[in-house]
Amino acid sequence: MSYTEATLQLLSPAGALVESDATAEYVPIIEKLTDTELREFHRVMALTRAFDMEGTNLQRQGQMGLWVPSLGQEGAQVGSAFAMRPQDHIFPSYREHAVGIIRGLDVLDIVRLLRGLTHGGWTAAENGNFHIYTMVLGSQTLHATGYAMGITLDGKAGTGNPETDEAVITYFGDGSTSQGDVNEAMIFAASYQTPELFFLQNNQWAISVPVSKQSRTPLYLRAGGFGIPSIQIDGNDVLISYAASRKYLEETRAGGGPRFIEALTYRMGAHTSSDDPTKYRSDEETAHWATLDPISRFEAYLRGRGESDKFFADIKVEAADFGEDIRRRTVELGTPPVGNIFDNVYSEPHPLIDEQKQWLANYEAAFAESEVAE
Amino acid sequence: MSELESLPMAKALNAGLRQAMLSDPKVILMGEDIGPLGGVFRVTEGLQVEFGENRVMDTPLAESGIVGTAIGLAMRGYRPVCEIQFDGFVYPAFDQITSQLAKLTNRHEGDISMPVVIRIPYGGHIGAVEHHQESPEAYFAHTPGLRVVSPSTPHDAYWMIQDAISSDDPVIFLEPKSRYWPKGEVDTSDRGRLLHATAVAREGTEVTLLGHGAMVSVLLQAADIAAEEGTSVEVLDLRSLSPIDYGPILESVRKTGRLVIAQEAPGSVSVGSEIAATVAERAFYSLEAPVLRVSGFDTPFPPAKLETIYLPDADRVLEAVDRALAY
Numbered sequence: 001m002s003y004t005e006a007t008l009q010l011l012s013p014a015g016a017l018v019e020s021d022a023t024a025e026y027v028p029i030i031e032k033l034t035d036t037e038l039r040e041f042h043r044v045m046a047l048t049r050a051f052d053m054e055g056t057n058l059q060r061q062g063q064m065g066l067w068v069p070s071l072g073q074e075g076a077q078v079g080s081a082f083a084m085r086p087q088d089h090i091f092p093s094y095r096e097h098a099v100g101i102i103r104g105l106d107v108l109d110i111v112r113l114l115r116g117l118t119h120g121g122w123t124a125a126e127n128g129n130f131h132i133y134t135m136v137l138g139s140q141t142l143h144a145t146g147y148a149m150g151i152t153l154d155g156k157a158g159t160g161n162p163e164t165d166e167a168v169i170t171y172f173g174d175g176s177t178s179q180g181d182v183n184e185a186m187i188f189a190a191s192y193q194t195p196e197l198f199f200l201q202n203n204q205w206a207i208s209v210p211v212s213k214q215s216r217t218p219l220y221l222r223a224g225g226f227g228i229p230s231i232q233i234d235g236n237d238v239l240i241s242y243a244a245s246r247k248y249l250e251e252t253r254a255g256g257g258p259r260f261i262e263a264l265t266y267r268m269g270a271h272t273s274s275d276d277p278t279k280y281r282s283d284e285e286t287a288h289w290a291t292l293d294p295i296s297r298f299e300a301y302l303r304g305r306g307e308s309d310k311f312f313a314d315i316k317v318e319a320a321d322f323g324e325d326i327r328r329r330t331v332e333l334g335t336p337p338v339g340n341i342f343d344n345v346y347s348e349p350h351p352l353i354d355e356q357k358q359w360l361a362n363y364e365a366a367f368a369e370s371e372v373a374e
Numbered sequence: 375m376s377e378l379e380s381l382p383m384a385k386a387l388n389a390g391l392r393q394a395m396l397s398d399p400k401v402i403l404m405g406e407d408i409g410p411l412g413g414v415f416r417v418t419e420g421l422q423v424e425f426g427e428n429r430v431m432d433t434p435l436a437e438s439g440i441v442g443t444a445i446g447l448a449m450r451g452y453r454p455v456c457e458i459q460f461d462g463f464v465y466p467a468f469d470q471i472t473s474q475l476a477k478l479t480n481r482h483e484g485d486i487s488m489p490v491v492i493r494i495p496y497g498g499h500i501g502a503v504e505h506h507q508e509s510p511e512a513y514f515a516h517t518p519g520l521r522v523v524s525p526s527t528p529h530d531a532y533w534m535i536q537d538a539i540s541s542d543d544p545v546i547f548l549e550p551k552s553r554y555w556p557k558g559e560v561d562t563s564d565r566g567r568l569l570h571a572t573a574v575a576r577e578g579t580e581v582t583l584l585g586h587g588a589m590v591s592v593l594l595q596a597a598d599i600a601a602e603e604g605t606s607v608e609v610l611d612l613r614s615l616s617p618i619d620y621g622p623i624l625e626s627v628r629k630t631g632r633l634v635i636a637q638e639a640p641g642s643v644s645v646g647s648e649i650a651a652t653v654a655e656r657a658f659y660s661l662e663a664p665v666l667r668v669s670g671f672d673t674p675f676p677p678a679k680l681e682t683i684y685l686p687d688a689d690r691v692l693e694a695v696d697r698a699l700a701y
Binding site: 091118119120123125131132134136139141142143144145146147148149150151153154180181184185187188191340343344345346347348350351352353 | 402428433434436438439441442443444445446447448449450451452466469470473474477479480481482483484485486487488518519521541542543616617618619
């Protein structure tokens with residue numbers, strides 16, 4: 001269940017650049033990255049991991065109903081997210097925390113969702129076009145495809161100007177690839193030649209079911225059957241994730257039709273805080289993937305380039321502060337107003353909802369009156 | 375000034391869709407076989423020629439895909455109108471309709487709206503094979519976030535489809551397919567009633583009959599027969615199944631004291647059940663008899679040669695009228 005000969009990789013698990021004919025075309029893309037940008041890759045991966053650790057702790061302490069870790073998938077997410085342009089739209093699944101951070105999301109909004117204060121949490125328009133999480137597996141891939149169809153109808157892709165041409169990226173997991181919606185999304189994307197990148201994070205496990213139960217063929221090969229060009233990358237290599245996503249996003253925004261990337265990664269943590277992975281996977285397996293960790297690998301690469309101890313020490317402090325800030329603001333979160341149950345069920349007035357809202361208000365007011373009477 | 379035209383409902387819907395597309399360039403049609411063929415019921419005939427393939431899209435044969443991509447298009451600012459080919463083919467899209475379309479405005483705390491219309495030809499009377507004659511309205515009327523309407527006349531079809539498209543909420547638009555062909559007068563200058571209003575289709579004093587879609591013509595037929603027998607029957611056309619406009623229903627029941635609800639759908643946990651319960655709650659002292667329901671049986675829709683037994687007809691409605699009058 002690890003990498004194959006087809007898996008594209010720029011950075012070895014030891015953090016050394018790997019040269020190969022297969023990846024030669026990606027090298028110029030990462031050569032354009034500045035030192036500042038490379039540092040930012042590391043910084044966001046570290047912040048995301050701190051957020052994950054804090055999220056897990058907060059859930060264990062009863063501050064959240066559920067926690068959904070992205071632990072181990074930071075490389076796939078950070079590389080692909082930095083490959084986007086500001087005008088691009090993102091339709092995530094529910095553990096793309098790093099992508100949200102890069103697009104400007106205040107991750108407290110993710111906490112609000114998992115604490116039970118909202119079913120959404122943010123607006124894409126105000127958060128770098130990062131759409132809200134979708135809990136039903138694969139549903140968002142159809143929304144992404146429809147949105148991308150709209151871009152085509154608007155003539156906002158394929159004009160030849162990458163500064164303004166738009167693209168869509170949708171994230172989903174190996175379990176989702178068994179859903180009808182993901183397959184229908186690829187069919188529609190191919191039919192309408194949408195400006196869209198399907199970004200599959202194959203983290204090897206759909207809760208307790210291994211990817212071998214989802215597919216007898218490498219998942220990236222399925223895309224070919226839909227007529228969608230696809231590749232498989234080492235998802236724990238942030239550089240290939242960036243370069244491959246950049247290349248495919250630029251091709252699709254230029255009017256080349258949809259693209260598909262399978263990023264091989266690993267869910268180092270549990271599926272959610274309700275899960276117990278020790279019941280279905282071996283210590284040996286998790287130990288193996290620990291050696292492929294995206295963050296330590298990239299740190300080794302940066303150190304090899306001469307990055308200072310101080311840089312890493314500063315990031316460590318910033319990440320700790322980031323986690324602490326989340327903790328402080330989480331425990332300060334209040335309860336949403338009761339009216340939220342009724343408001344926004346519809347965009348236009350609806351008599352049944354209005355009536356029930358009024359009934360509840362009267363019902364509660366009656367208790368207040370009886371308290372006064374006593 | 376009224377502009378009257380005699381049209382069958384299929385053509386009235388076609389004209390209504392055309393008007394909506396002319397008045398708003400964001401209105402697009404999506405569905406299976408709706409392009410060159412004009413849909414299996416020809417409701418979209420000629421529209422692709424007039425508006426082009428970008429606005430009248432023949433889609434792959436995947437209902438969840440149609441509704442799911444319509445949601446994405448709505449997020450982009452479009453107002454998609456999806457055609458589901460037949461009632462029994464809507465279920466592959468059920469998740470996208472109930473878990474996504476219906477809830478996205480709420481999930482976004484009002485930041486986005488979902489102006490998507492899903493047209494579904496529904497109901498029996500056409501002698502078709504399985505999955506082609508069902509009445510699935512209760513599923514959708516039960517789902518918060520959706521609006522559900524069903525016209526019974528060409529005039530209402532012409533206006534209600536336009537009003538459904540103008541709505542910022544998702545609308546399930548149930549087209550009584552057995553009424554696609556009979557002609558009726560359409561006043562293209564005056565909509566008459568609002569989208570969600572219950573209508574009085576015929577005034578009467580002794581018993582109220584209530585139904586929607588194709589059932590309304592059955593009720594009017596029953597009212598004619600009852601009149602010959604000396605019973606004055608009022609007929610209400612529900613038109614909107616969610617929300618339900620209870621004002622005219624309660625007003626009628628307070629006048630007649632008797633209510634018979636007729637529907638093609640299975641009666642258990644149906645729209646008729648809901649109305650019966652609400653009328654009992656709100657007009658209890660006006661009722662001279664229990665609210666009665668005449669429905670399809672709680673079985674799968676039968677093979678076509680048995681459909682006339684399954685579907686409520688004027689005789690079954692009148693049997694219920696007699697029972698109501700016997701109290």
